Amino acid sequence: MSLLEVTPLFKTRLIGWITFVCSAIGGLYIARVQRFDHYPEDLDFLFPGLIFLVLLPVGALLAFGPHKQKTGSEDQPATHNSTFTKLAALAWTYVALIDYIGFPIATIAFQSAVLAFVFKKRSISWLVVTPLTATIAFTLFFKVGLSVPLPRGVGLFYTLNALII
Amino acid sequence: MFDFTFLFADSSFLILLTLITAGVLTGFIVGAMPGFDITTGVALLLPLSYVMDQSEALAFFTAMYCAGVFGGSITAILFRIPGTSESVMSAVEGYPFTARGDPGLALGIAIVCSGVAGVGATLVLMTLSPLLAQFALAFGPGDYAALGILGCAAVVSASGDKIAHGLIAVLLGLFLSTIGPDQISGAFRFTVVPALQDGITLIPAIIGLFAVSDVFWRILVNDVPNLNRSALGEQWRFPSIRYYLNLSATFIRSWTIGLFTGILPGAGASSAAFIAHSTEARFAKNSNDFGTGVPEALAAPETAKNAAAVGSLIPLLALGIPGSGTAAVILGAFEIHNLQAGPLLFAQQPELVKTIFVAVLIANIAFVLASFFLMRPIAMMTGLPYPIIAMGILTLSVTGCIATGGISTAYIMLGFAMLGIALKFLEIPAAPVILGIVLGPIIEVYFRRGLLMADGNVISLFGSPMSMTLLILSTVFLAMPFVSHVVRLHR
DSSP states (O other), X not given: OOTTOOOHHHHHHHHHHHHHHHHHHHHHHHHHHOOOTTTTSOOTTHHHHHXXXXXXXXXXXXXXXXXXXXXXXXXXXXXXXXXXXXXXXXXXXXXXXXXXXXXXXXXXXXXHHIIIIISOOOSHIIIIIHHHHHHHHHHIIIIIISOOOOOOOSHHHHHHHHTTO | OOOOGGGGSSTHHHHHHHXXXXXXXXXXXXXXXXXXXXXXXXXXXXXXXXXXXXXXXXXXXXHHHHHHHHHHHHHXXXXXXXXXXXXXXXXXXXXXXXXXXXXXXXXXXXXXXXXXXXXXXXXHHHHHHHHHHHHHTTOOHHHHHHHHHHHHHHHHHTTTTOHHHHHHHHXXXXXXXXXXXXXTTOOEESOOSGGGTTOOOHHHHHIIIIIIHHHHHHHHTTOOOOOOGGGGGSOOOOOOXXXXXXXXXXXXXXXXXXXXXXXXXXTHHHHHHHHHHHHHHHHOTTGGGTTSOOHHHHHHHXXXXXXXXXXXXXXXXXXXXXXXXXXXXXXXXXXXXXXXXXXXXXXXXXXXXXXXXXXXXXXXXXXXXXXXXXXXXXXXXXXXXXXHHHHHHHHHHHHHHHHHHXXXXXXXXXXXXXXXXXXXXXXXXXXXXXXXXXXXHHHHHHHHHHHHHTTTOHHHHTOSHHHXXXXXXXXXXXXXXXXXXXXXXXX
8 A cells, every 4th residue: 555545534544643642741741850949040940841732632632533434645745755766775875875975975876876776877977977967066065165074984985085175 | 114225325235236136046947946945045044144145135135035936936837836835826826827827927926926915015024123123222122032933923823723743843932042052041951962962053943854854754764856948938918907907806805914924923925925825815706716827826835925025034134033935044044144133233233234234125026037037047047956955955054054053063954954854754843943943042041031130029020011911912823723712612
């Protein structure tokens, strides 16, 4: 089943449950840490506490309250979960590695991987030339144009990247 | 406030003019490019602020904003692909002109209505915001907190039928604003991971929620823009003066709606376009033909969205409260230059405020002129393959975040991208979350400061006539959707 093939009622209930549970946990935490011994000072958690206090009944209303029964999904688009998962994983990996392997190498690798695995590109021009050109353009933009220091990586990567940026 | 001679005192005006022109062209291209919202564009280019001084940066981004709101109409009318969310109605009402071989008429209506609406709204901005700022100088902490609450209530009220979704989004934003060091005591709150030690700043939140999550979502639902560019090869016929004069009643109605919708926090240009369109349908004799290429049906959203875009700058400049998601992003440019938008800006940096006024005015005139000459080449440029746009957005987002706050900012940005996906799935709007993040510190800091000054007495904190008025208005805003629902049920 596609991720989005759910009824509007299910979505409403889900929002309600998430809101209710999160605000209940948050509220309990704040009840434990917020003291009023020095009122009106030391009210670090008063504002978030008030937010949870408003959210709790809203969540309860959506989760348990009466709603118009809407059956069937409303013109929901088909989802491509595996492609999305690949893209999200690549983005997180890119951020995780950029400090270690440096901006140029990480960016070229990330862009080639996105083009290959997400957009299913196979030609050399897409997988090599495009990432290389884009990375040079970004490096010039940030390094020369904006004078922003870009991550150079560590160890061997540092030496390698130092030649480029 | 209308003395602009300082601008011509040295050659810096030429630099400013160049930057405004660059802002207009960038906004134009970004707005026209499907899959690249103007909010996203402004957010992604915010690091450019570092190489500009504060007046140049603010002039560039406000010019980009004004042109970008219109830019979305180009692809909406020519290809039925709205470049921005504000241009959805332009696609519905403008594309039928193109389909019957008359794109010039639709583009002409869009350009002139948007431009004149923008210039008119700029004059209101120049007149009203100094008065509003002057008035706000007398505000106490309670008044500011109440103003922040009013901002939240207006955002929730703008959610229409989905008031609970809007309320949750605003409260989520308010909660996110509390993460990190408390601004009064310095105590750390909810810093469950080291990346959150410094709290959540606006830039990664905006980039993650708008730019990156949009790319992720398009991949998830396979909504990759594909342009049919046959309209570009045709001869375009633009409207005559008489044609425009026939639209004047529609223009006045929609301009008024747009301006007031823009001033309200959270409503923004998209809502203005929808409201103006539906209002026009009530007034028009041929409302049954709407959607088939009726000039009034196109003029209404085009006028309203640009009036709203400029209108949203009024509360931003005068009160420090953004009227739209993109205005909240422009607040990021203020943040980069350590500037506080609001009444003190008018008192302490009047020349900066005037520079912004001039930038908005010139931008609105410049994009009309640029439109007639550059529309066709810009429309052709929008045909960049989506993989390149997506890759560019992702790389620029990560690098931009690293440039503004290091790797931890990039992680926060990705966290917001995931949150953005969840919000899209649950049909919760993202813009109120950003407005919540902006308004949260205003409400909390003034509320607690006021509470300390009032010795803990909440009634005395909100006891001033201004606070009471603002709180009553907030209640009215929150009650409005329920009242209209009850009225609808009884009809």
